[in-house]
Amino acid sequence: MADVLDVRGVRKSFRTGFIPRTRDVLRGISFTVSQGEIFGYLGPNGAGKTSTIKCVLGLMFPDGGTIMLRGLSPLDPRAKAGLGFLPENPYFYDHLTASEFLDFYAQLFGLPKAERAERTARLLRLVGVEKAAGLALRKFSRGMLQRVGLAQALVNDPSFVILDEPLGGLDPIGRKEFRDIILGLKEAGKTVLFTSHILQDIEMICDRVAILVEGRVHSQGRLADLVSEKILFTELTVSGVATAELAGLGQNVSVQGGRTLLKVADEAGVEAILALVRERRGRVHSLIPRVQTLEDIFVEAVRRS
Amino acid sequence: MTILVIARNTFKEAVRDRVLYLLLFFAASAIVLSRVLAILTVGDRAKVVKDVGLASISFFGALMAILIGTGLVYKEIEKRTIFTLLAKPLRRHEFLLGKYLGLLLTLGVMTAAMSLVFLILVFAHTLTLELRLLLPVGFLYLELCLITAVAILFSSFSTPILSSLFALSFYLIGHFSWSLETLIKKTPPGAGRTLLRVVYTVLPDLENFNLKTEVVHGLPIPASLYLYAPAYGLVYTAFVLLLAVLIFRRRDFI
Numbered sequence: 274m275a276d277v278l279d280v281r282g283v284r285k286s287f288r289t290g291f292i293p294r295t296r297d298v299l300r301g302i303s304f305t306v307s308q309g310e311i312f313g314y315l316g317p318n319g320a321g322k323t324s325t326i327k328c329v330l331g332l333m334f335p336d337g338g339t340i341m342l343r344g345l346s347p348l349d350p351r352a353k354a355g356l357g358f359l360p361e362n363p364y365f366y367d368h369l370t371a372s373e374f375l376d377f378y379a380q381l382f383g384l385p386k387a388e389r390a391e392r393t394a395r396l397l398r399l400v401g402v403e404k405a406a407g408l409a410l411r412k413f414s415r416g417m418l419q420r421v422g423l424a425q426a427l428v429n430d431p432s433f434v435i436l437d438e439p440l441g442g443l444d445p446i447g448r449k450e451f452r453d454i455i456l457g458l459k460e461a462g463k464t465v466l467f468t469s470h471i472l473q474d475i476e477m478i479c480d481r482v483a484i485l486v487e488g489r490v491h492s493q494g495r496l497a498d499l500v501s502e503k504i505l506f507t508e509l510t511v512s513g514v515a516t517a518e519l520a521g522l523g524q525n526v527s528v529q530g531g532r533t534l535l536k537v538a539d540e541a542g543v544e545a546i547l548a549l550v551r552e553r554r555g556r557v558h559s560l561i562p563r564v565q566t567l568e569d570i571f572v573e574a575v576r577r578s
Numbered sequence: 579m580t581i582l583v584i585a586r587n588t589f590k591e592a593v594r595d596r597v598l599y600l601l602l603f604f605a606a607s608a609i610v611l612s613r614v615l616a617i618l619t620v621g622d623r624a625k626v627v628k629d630v631g632l633a634s635i636s637f638f639g640a641l642m643a644i645l646i647g648t649g650l651v652y653k654e655i656e657k658r659t660i661f662t663l664l665a666k667p668l669r670r671h672e673f674l675l676g677k678y679l680g681l682l683l684t685l686g687v688m689t690a691a692m693s694l695v696f697l698i699l700v701f702a703h704t705l706t707l708e709l710r711l712l713l714p715v716g717f718l719y720l721e722l723c724l725i726t727a728v729a730i731l732f733s734s735f736s737t738p739i740l741s742s743l744f745a746l747s748f749y750l751i752g753h754f755s756w757s758l759e760t761l762i763k764k765t766p767p768g769a770g771r772t773l774l775r776v777v778y779t780v781l782p783d784l785e786n787f788n789l790k791t792e793v794v795h796g797l798p799i800p801a802s803l804y805l806y807a808p809a810y811g812l813v814y815t816a817f818v819l820l821l822a823v824l825i826f827r828r829r830d831f832i
Binding site for chain 2 (some may be wrong): 327330331332334344348351352353354356357358359360363364365366368369377380381382392422424426429435459
């Protein structure tokens with residue numbers, strides 16, 4: 274598949290403080306986003322996610338490296354004609370109503386009046402704020418602004434959408450609706466780059482991910498490749514068996530209300546415990562095999578750094 | 579034309595700002611106050627009305643240009659609306675020039691409103707419609723174009739308070755720099771005189787746009803000024819805007 278975005282060796286540093294000190298924000302970032310995929314850009318707060326996005330959009334100039342948007346420079350208006358962007362914690366013009374705001378942004382793409390009106394109405398309906406279309410944006414809650422923000426990102430029917438922490442400020446229903454909209458974009462053949470520090474969001478909808486830690490891409494690839502399906506260990510909760518008898522079969526994590534929670538490393542250990550419980554006429558309350566998750570990889574990456 | 583789209587939104591933003599109407603109210607009050615001053619004056623009362631009225635338009639026009647001009651670009655950066663704007667097919671210089679044009683349009687409407695109040699007041703006093711009084715207002719608008727460009731220049735890299743102080747300094751220096759010309763004439767030829775001439779050339783001379791005295795007192799206006807003042811304003815404004823664009827194009831939006 275063709276690359277929609279190609280980021281190679283991007284570096285960026287800032288000089289901050291009263292006595293200026295150089296702080297490296299991006300330390301040679303490289304990744305690509307392919308046509309038609311949802312790409313998750315994951316990292317803890319302050320890892321450099323938003324800085325990368327700003328470089329991609331031409332809002333900041335990298336100290337080194339190259340960025341290509343469909344083979345064009347980020348400063349080229351042609352590259353932005355097919356691009357949509359929702360910033361983190363969006364804030365828009367207080368003096369405009371939601372309809373006026375979308376119409377204003379649609380005008381920047383040179384859309385004719387009738388088409389602007391049709392798109393504005395359709396997008397406000399899509400993000401669920403059609404009832405507040407005539408309301409000034411200063412009266413909008415954070416969640417509603419987030420919704421209008423998504424509508425403005427889609428006003429030009431973009432083929433590539435960049436969403437910076439799109440699910441922040443939304444209630445659980447809003448998060449579900451946003452996830453559905455993002456999946457809908459993929460179904461319509463669009464490409465999505467989506468940053469988050471919330472792992473479940475990424476795990477649920479992304480095809481590929483890059484994990485960013487302290488300005489470096491720690492790992493990237495398809496989720497299935499990054500996350501192995503091998504069982505790391507099994508958690509067992511049993512009762513009716515003396516804790517001392519279980520000692521050699523697994524790691525005793527806790528004993529509460531006559532129930533023993535054990536962490537068992539291999540399948541043979543699990544079989545042995547189940548046989549012992551049957552023999553003592555005890556009970557198995559839970560048996561949970563733990564596979565490696567994105568969270569494990571993420572925590573490991575942050576710990577190593 | 580994306581510049582015009584930005585200009586329209588800037589105009590809409592400015593005219594929906596209450597501060598503008600507060601300034602307009604004070605400007606209209608000051609113009610009307612000239613009538614009270616005229617009553618207290620011995621001599622040609624009409625001249626006092628015209629003089630104070632034009633001075634009020636000039637002062638409040640400059641205040642509007644500085645206060646609105648320094649806030650608008652900064653607000654876009656501070657509130658991060660510029661992030662989504664520049665993610666659209668909009669070049670940075672188009673954004674800045676759009677903001678500038680929007681402000682000029684706003685100031686044009688405000689100057690027209692102040693002039694209307696002024697002309698009505700003069701008419702009430704003299705019972706003649708003195709359209710000649712619009713000539714100094716036209717020149718004043720040229721001055722406002724330059725001050726707005728300066729406000730935009732400072733707000734492209736500084737905070738509104740600092741930008742306002744810088745722009746106000748520019749305004750004050752601009753109205754007193756003519757005294758340097760007198761000093762140049764009195765300084766003997768040499769390095770000192772050359773230095774003064776360089777300083778005078780670089781500093782703005784906003785008195786070029788001041789025709790108040792000539793019009794109010796019916797003094798002759800040199801024909802060359804009709805050409806020189808607009809040309810001076812145009813070149814100076816273009817230079818300041820170019821500088822603003824060059825700074826704005828290079829900055830990072832953090």
